[in-house]
Amino acid sequence: MTDKHKVLLTIPMYPDMELTAAKTGSVIAELMSFNEGQIEEIQLAIIETCINAFEHSQSRDNQIVIEFIMKDNELEFKITDQGVGFKSTSKHTAPKKNVYSDLRKRGWGLEIIKTLMDEVEIKTGTNGTTVSIVKRKTV
Amino acid sequence: MTDKHKVLLTIPMYPDMELTAAKTGSVIAELMSFNEGQIEEIQLAIIETCINAFEHSQSRDNQIVIEFIMKDNELEFKITDQGVGFKSTSKHTAPKKNVYSDLRKRGWGLEIIKTLMDEVEIKTGTNGTTVSIVKRKTV
Amino acid sequence: MKKALNIQIREAEEHAVIEMEGYLNDSLGEELSEEAHTLIEKGYTKLVINLEKTSLINSIGISILIEIIESLDEHEGTLNFCGLTSTQERTFRMMALAKYAGIFPDEKAAIANL
Amino acid sequence: MKKALNIQIREAEEHAVIEMEGYLNDSLGEELSEEAHTLIEKGYTKLVINLEKTSLINSIGISILIEIIESLDEHEGTLNFCGLTSTQERTFRMMALAKYAGIFPDEKAAIANL
Ligand SMILES: Nc1ncnc2c1ncn2[C@@H]1O[C@H](COP(=O)(O)OP(=O)(O)O)[C@@H](O)[C@H]1O
Ligand SMILES: Nc1ncnc2c1ncn2[C@@H]1O[C@H](COP(=O)(O)OP(=O)(O)O)[C@@H](O)[C@H]1O
Numbered sequence: 001m002t003d004k005h006k007v008l009l010t011i012p013m014y015p016d017m018e019l020t021a022a023k024t025g026s027v028i029a030e031l032m033s034f035n036e037g038q039i040e041e042i043q044l045a046i047i048e049t050c051i052n053a054f055e056h057s058q059s060r061d062n063q064i065v066i067e068f069i070m071k072d073n074e075l076e077f078k079i080t081d082q083g084v085g086f087k088s089t090s091k092h093t094a095p096k097k098n099v100y101s102d103l104r105k106r107g108w109g110l111e112i113i114k115t116l117m118d119e120v121e122i123k124t125g126t127n128g129t130t131v132s133i134v135k136r137k138t139v
Numbered sequence: 140m141t142d143k144h145k146v147l148l149t150i151p152m153y154p155d156m157e158l159t160a161a162k163t164g165s166v167i168a169e170l171m172s173f174n175e176g177q178i179e180e181i182q183l184a185i186i187e188t189c190i191n192a193f194e195h196s197q198s199r200d201n202q203i204v205i206e207f208i209m210k211d212n213e214l215e216f217k218i219t220d221q222g223v224g225f226k227s228t229s230k231h232t233a234p235k236k237n238v239y240s241d242l243r244k245r246g247w248g249l250e251i252i253k254t255l256m257d258e259v260e261i262k263t264g265t266n267g268t269t270v271s272i273v274k275r276k277t278v
Numbered sequence: 279m280k281k282a283l284n285i286q287i288r289e290a291e292e293h294a295v296i297e298m299e300g301y302l303n304d305s306l307g308e309e310l311s312e313e314a315h316t317l318i319e320k321g322y323t324k325l326v327i328n329l330e331k332t333s334l335i336n337s338i339g340i341s342i343l344i345e346i347i348e349s350l351d352e353h354e355g356t357l358n359f360c361g362l363t364s365t366q367e368r369t370f371r372m373m374a375l376a377k378y379a380g381i382f383p384d385e386k387a388a389i390a391n392l
Numbered sequence: 393m394k395k396a397l398n399i400q401i402r403e404a405e406e407h408a409v410i411e412m413e414g415y416l417n418d419s420l421g422e423e424l425s426e427e428a429h430t431l432i433e434k435g436y437t438k439l440v441i442n443l444e445k446t447s448l449i450n451s452i453g454i455s456i457l458i459e460i461i462e463s464l465d466e467h468e469g470t471l472n473f474c475g476l477t478s479t480q481e482r483t484f485r486m487m488a489l490a491k492y493a494g495i496f497p498d499e500k501a502a503i504a505n506l
Contacts, residue, residue, distance in 0.1 A: 008148070008149035010145075010148075016170050017146075019166055023162055027159045031156075031159070037365055111372070182448060250486070254482070
């Protein structure tokens with residue numbers, strides 16, 4: 001894989017900036033001939049990952065770097081912040097689904113990403129977090 | 140101006156990749172409340188500048204970096220390649236408009252950019268070229 | 279003014295329809311929430327939210343939809359959605375939203391099933 | 393197959409209309425050029441190019457449009473455009489394309505003025 005197939009985007013942590021990332025991903029996915037539904041899924045995954053970084057990373061430089069890697073049959077995107085990382089105590093579990101108050105509680109972002117994408121890998125530490133996501137053209 | 144208002148995009152010199160840059164610019168312009176016509180103009184200017192870098196820069200790293208700087212009333216974008224720069228001999232002049240054969244000849248890119256945008260500045264040398272463009276919300 | 283741009287309300291005898299345009303995030307979600315609560319205060323207990331022109335919905339937007347379902351439920355009302363993309367429908371089902379609100383292909387069906 | 397996706401041809405008695413979807417760059421431009429030349433070979437000298445669904449046109453795309461005007465001119469034909477955005481029209485006028493081809497708001501007017 002050469003740099004020929006990489007796009008790098010740096011956005012500030014700023015309301016609505018996740019849309020810039022999502023739209024950039026959308027055009028790349030379109031050029032790769034993903035279908036409409038998959039393009040929407042990719043946009044959602046980018047949006048949720050960026051919002052998580054905005055909300056939880058406490059990053060000092062207030063920036064997110066997104067690396068898009070176009071492969072023959074899949075799009076990989078790595079979303080990196082230089083924040084404080086995931087709290088080691090908060091093991092992530094999917095929220096319960098039965099009661100409104102549970103429903104309303106946040107905690108759906110990662111769940112949505114995992115459902116819509118083919119691979120999700122989180123590397124996190126006190127120097128920051130990288131969420132690597134793979135979406136394949138055919139499931 | 141802080142980094143809060145900067146978006147950085149690196150794309151490979153690869154057919155259609157100029158669309159990625161144009162669409163990223165388009166979302167940024169939309170978030171900044173540029174109108175539809177202006178957004179199209181910004182996209183065209185990005186496309187023409189990127190195509191010029193693809194065609195003329197002879198860049199070794201095959202990359203273009205685009206820096207979007209969002210200001211209150213204007214969008215500035217700087218498009219940089221690490222290529223050989225403009226040929227010092229070829230003073231750029233607008234092509235003639237009377238005869239087909241002249242019409243057809245290339246050489247319209249910069250002309251289009253200058254017509255559609257408010258400011259265009261070219262810094263070029265043997266280490267590469269940066270085209271800085273400003274589009275204002277109101278003329 | 280802002281409301282007029284992004285949110286349309288259509289009030290009928292027995293029900294009301296809310297239609298939004300754009301990206302359903304926290305800020306559009308807040309506008310939506312205000313509109314919905316105004317309608318509930320007016321006495322409407324049967325609402326349709328038409329998402330045809332809503333291009334993207336993030337998880338914060340979905341939480342706000344859940345809050346509206348909850349408010350309606352307190353008034354023994356009903357909410358139906360229409361105009362979802364297949365991805366939106368998938369997300370709504372995953373988040374069990376579909377248990378508490380109907381999902382219909384178009385506004386006509388959503389209204390008929392209130 | 394590719395052609396069917398991006399380019400539509402509508403042949404009438406006296407004229408033909410070409411409509412394209414998407415980004416008019418070198419590759420779509422080449423397809424367009426082929427279609428136009430096929431029509432000219434068939435004897436059509438009055439063509440309309442409908443740009444309503446053409447979202448963006450780069451300078452290479454415009455050069456190809458100029459080549460088509462030139463070919464038609466050799467056959468004493470006429471080309472009219474329709475469906476341009478105001479930015480496209482501005483670019484066309486700047487490049488003096490408007491001197492050699494008509495620009496009309498819609499297909500009906502473009503056909504009527506061939
Ligand atoms: N970039 C990040 N930096 C630090 N923590 C994160 C990051 N992304 C996610 N997290 C952690 O993962 C948790 C789960 O995220 P998510 O499923 O999106 O739910 P929510 O954002 O609603 O809490 C967050 O509450 C947060 O603790
Ligand atoms: N990024 C670049 N690197 C080197 N030369 C450039 C670059 N951009 C433009 N040029 C020079 O400027 C000239 C004019 O560009 P333009 O007006 O777009 O016309 P065209 O690309 O059709 O030649 C080009 O022919 C080229 O010599």
